[in-house]
Amino acid sequence: MIASAPRTMFEKIWDQHVVHQEPQKQTMLYIDLHLIHEVTSPQAFEGLRLAGRKVRRPERTVATEDHNVPTSDRHLPIADPISRQQIQTLRNNCKEFGIRLYDLDNVKQGIVHVIGPELGLTQPGMTIVCGDSHTATHGAFGSLAVGIGTSEVEHVLATQTLLQTRPKTFEARFNGTLAPGVTSKDLILYLIGEIGTAGGTGYVLEYTGSAIEALSMEQRMTICNMSIEGGARAGMIAPDQKTFDYLRGREFAPKDFEAAVANWKTLSSDDGAKYDRVEIFDAADIAPQVTWGTNPGQVARVDSNVPDPAAMSDASERKSAELALEYMQLKAGQSIESIEINRVFIGSCTNSRIEDLREAAAVVKGKKVADSVHGMVVPGSGVVKKQAEEEGLDAIFQEAGFEWRDAGCSMCLAMNPDKLEPGQRCASTSNRNFEGRQGRGGLTHLVSPAMAAAAAVKGHFVDIRNW
Amino acid sequence: MQSFVKHTGVVAAMDRSNVDTDQIIPKQFLKRIERTGFGEFLFFDWRFHPDGTTNEDFELNRPRFKDASILVARENFGNGSSREHAVWALDDYGFRCVIAESFADIFYNNCSKNGVLPVVLSKDAVNRIHQSVAAEEGYQLTVDLEKLTVSDSDSLSETFEIDSFRRQCFLEGLDHIALTLQHADKIDAYEQSLKSV
Ligand code: SF4
Numbered sequence: 009m010i011a012s013a014p015r016t017m018f019e020k021i022w023d024q025h026v027v028h029q030e031p032q033k034q035t036m037l038y039i040d041l042h043l044i045h046e047v048t049s050p051q052a053f054e055g056l057r058l059a060g061r062k063v064r065r066p067e068r069t070v071a072t073e074d075h076n077v078p079t080s081d082r083h084l085p086i087a088d089p090i091s092r093q094q095i096q097t098l099r100n101n102c103k104e105f106g107i108r109l110y111d112l113d114n115v116k117q118g119i120v121h122v123i124g125p126e127l128g129l130t131q132p133g134m135t136i137v138c139g140d141s142h143t144a145t146h147g148a149f150g151s152l153a154v155g156i157g158t159s160e161v162e163h164v165l166a167t168q169t170l171l172q173t174r175p176k177t178f179e180a181r182f183n184g185t186l187a188p189g190v191t192s193k194d195l196i197l198y199l200i201g202e203i204g205t206a207g208g209t210g211y212v213l214e215y216t217g218s219a220i221e222a223l224s225m226e227q228r229m230t231i232c233n234m235s236i237e238g239g240a241r242a243g244m245i246a247p248d249q250k251t252f253d254y255l256r257g258r259e260f261a262p263k264d265f266e267a268a269v270a271n272w273k274t275l276s277s278d279d280g281a282k283y284d285r286v287e288i289f290d291a292a293d294i295a296p297q298v299t300w301g302t303n304p305g306q307v308a309r310v311d312s313n314v315p316d317p318a319a320m321s322d323a324s325e326r327k328s329a330e331l332a333l334e335y336m337q338l339k340a341g342q343s344i345e346s347i348e349i350n351r352v353f354i355g356s357c358t359n360s361r362i363e364d365l366r367e368a369a370a371v372v373k374g375k376k377v378a379d380s381v382h383g384m385v386v387p388g389s390g391v392v393k394k395q396a397e398e399e400g401l402d403a404i405f406q407e408a409g410f411e412w413r414d415a416g417c418s419m420c421l422a423m424n425p426d427k428l429e430p431g432q433r434c435a436s437t438s439n440r441n442f443e444g445r446q447g448r449g450g451l452t453h454l455v456s457p458a459m460a461a462a463a464a465v466k467g468h469f470v471d472i473r474n475w
Numbered sequence: 476m477q478s479f480v481k482h483t484g485v486v487a488a489m490d491r492s493n494v495d496t497d498q499i500i501p502k503q504f505l506k507r508i509e510r511t512g513f514g515e516f517l518f519f520d521w522r523f524h525p526d527g528t529t530n531e532d533f534e535l536n537r538p539r540f541k542d543a544s545i546l547v548a549r550e551n552f553g554n555g556s557s558r559e560h561a562v563w564a565l566d567d568y569g570f571r572c573v574i575a576e577s578f579a580d581i582f583y584n585n586c587s588k589n590g591v592l593p594v595v596l597s598k599d600a601v602n603r604i605h606q607s608v609a610a611e612e613g614y615q616l617t618v619d620l621e622k623l624t625v626s627d628s629d630s631l632s633e634t635f636e637i638d639s640f641r642r643q644c645f646l647e648g649l650d651h652i653a654l655t656l657q658h659a660d661k662i663d664a665y666e667q668s669l670k671s672v
């Protein structure tokens with residue numbers, strides 16, 4: 009009997025959402041929650057209009073403005089007319105199709121992957137999609153959350169379903185405990201360094217083990233967020249008491265909460281469930297990580313050196329590393345701690361939640377950002393910002409010399425004036441160090457919030473374990 | 476969407492792995508609300524210097540690739556951001572097909588919604604194509620989706636795989652949404668079952 013065979017959490021959620029399946033074809037999955045934003049939705053709505061289609065379940069779609077919004081001077085109109093038009097288009101579309109929107113004037117506005125959990129929209133067992141590759145973030149709650157393209161956004165709007173090829177399952181188990189100063193950001197960068205940026209392609213990752221169980225919900229979100237950087241379609245973590253406690257009382261949490269919890273408790277992978285691939289790591293082996301290259305897999309321990317491409321046996325890896333070092337203006341063999349930075353960005357859907365800000369504030373409290381460094385802190389949502397201000401974190405950052413901004417994606421993708429100038433080197437808590445990601449010619453090093461904060465004070469990378 | 480049955484065209488080679496969608500279409504062009512007109516921005520930061528002049532060193536700027544309609548790269552093409560603008564840009568620039576050792580998932584999906592055929596070939600086959608492009612100006616390939624083959628006028632003849640549903644959509648240029656809506660009764664039934672729990 010299939011029903012009695014042990015199943016992974018992914019399989020349980022997948023099976024529960026199959027609307028239709030024909031042999032040899034993609035599966036039609038029902039989508040519980042659809043999140044949209046201004047950048048990847050306009051063409052989808054336009055497609056609906058051209059075809060004379062409606063949004064099937066407007067109440068299952070929620071919109072916010074995040075990618076292309078200013079993070080300062082919000083009282084002024086958006087300066088760039090094309091950005092302004094994009095925001096206005098989202099507002100018009102939401103109005104026309106009856107979709108709830110958290111706009112710039114709403115304190116609950118923020119980065120889509122920050123506000124979903126914050127509002128309690130994100131719940132265990134759900135299928136969640138968004139026209140954004142970091143949708144995997146929501147998997148931290150034991151949901152199946154995947155990033156999609158604009159045509160798929162249109163498909164979900166019109167049908168509330170998505171056609172998906174069934175991915176394989178990949179268990180990444182982290183036994184033991186993380187050392188003091190080592191964060192979930194370091195854990196996920198370490199994993200991507202181990203498996204490579206395409207190591208998870210075709211898989212859904214499930215993170216398991218005592219090191220994962222010990223993490224808070226926000227730390228878990230940081231891990232799931234970067235699943236896509238390892239190529240995985242989604243990342244998930246089994247829901248537990250921490251998940252339930254996080255959701256209880258949130259605005260959109262289920263009304264009959266206890267019944268929901270009873271149901272959520274059945275989601276975890278069964279004992280004996282089989283994964284297509286399993287990798288086991290010891291969390292104690294992980295040191296604070298710093299990327300040196302132009303993809304998140306090009307990463308090293310803070311207490312090591314920039315690697316030498318000549319020592320790499322794989323030709324394509326060697327070529328990538330050579331191009332990366334040239335772009336990053338780094339020398340093979342130089343120590344990571346010797347790399348000097350002049351910009352610091354604390355923000356993005358990876359690390360802009362309240363715990364991230366507390367962690368960074370604890371490092372800079374009573375200290376000053378180095379003269380050579382320009383630091384920015386961009387909270388993930390208006391709610392995070394407010395909470396931080398109530399705790400006095402804004403004062404700590406500003407006294408140290410950081411800019412304290414409004415919520416948005418900001419310099420994570422640098423669509424607006426928040427960006428690096430050519431040649432500027434940045435310690436960033438975001439998730440992508442691609443060429444030019446934070447501004448053309450900008451040089452990005454991905455790190456944890458505490459590592460970014462320490463680099464801001466010293467003007468170069470330092471091992472936070474010795475702070 | 477536009478159909479893809481069989482295509483013969485000049486091959487442009489990008490001898491790089493991990494070409495990410497931030498490079499294919501940089502973010503400053505994501506503010507547009509149209510689906511068209513992205514071709515001129517394809518690989519913008521690689522094609523043009525910061526002062527706006529053409530970067531002659533960049534592969535696609537070589538005169539011999541001017542009329543290319545097939546792009547061959549290496550591994551993990553299209554990784555990173557989900558932006559479908561990347562596929563719109565490749566399409567608008569004139570590429571009908573991209574050949575690589577592997578693709579990132581979301582990019583692969585996005586291609587199949589736009590009639591730009593993603594073809595996965597072995598490392599060896601991709602190597603051979605790169606060598607042929609280097610050796611012969613105007614080197615052409617024929618990609619045949621009915622026969623599932625990639626061949627040149629010489630000895631290269633490789634087969635590739637694609638799932639049968641996607642293949643049918645490509646061959647007939649089908650609209651995925653219309654296909655799904657043929658099953659509206661099943662979606663209705665599913666939604667009914669949600670209410671009853
Ligand atoms: S913060 Fe960055 S990665 Fe996250 S949704 Fe915004 S642009 Fe995407």
